[in-house]
Amino acid sequence: MIKKILITLIILMALTINLSATPIELDDEEDLVPTSGSLRGASRFLAQHSRGLVKCNKNPRLCRAKGSPGPDCCKKKCVNVKTDKQNCGLCGKKCKHQEICCKGKCVNLMTDKRNCGGCNNRCKRGNSCVLGMCSYA
8 A cells, every 4th residue: 555655656746847847949949059158166056047049140150150051140040041942142032932042043943054953054055954954855
C-alpha cells in the first residue's frame, strides 16, 4: 500500500515539474541566433534568463555570421537578396511563380538566354533558350 502511494506521488511530482516547465514559443525560429556571453559571477536566476535569442532586425550583423542563410535582414529573417525568390534584389520583391532569383534579378530559366536552365548559363550567340535548353530545336 505504501509503495503504491509513493509511486503515485513520484508520478504526480514528475507531471507537475514537466507541466510547469513550458517551452517558450517563438514565431520565427529559423531567423534566430543564440546570444553568447560570459555569465561569470551572475546568479543562477540571471544566468537562466540572460540567454536569449536575438532577431536580425535588432542586430543585422547576425546575418553575416557563419552558418547564416544570407547576409541581408528582411522581415526579421536572414536572407540572400541575390538568390532569394521572396526578396530578389531587395526586401519584399517577389519573383513570379515560374521565375527564380539570379544575381538579384527575377528570371525565367526556361526562356532567358543569359540564364538558360540555370543561373549564368548563357546560350551561344544566335541560339535561343527553349524549355531551359540552348538550341533545343
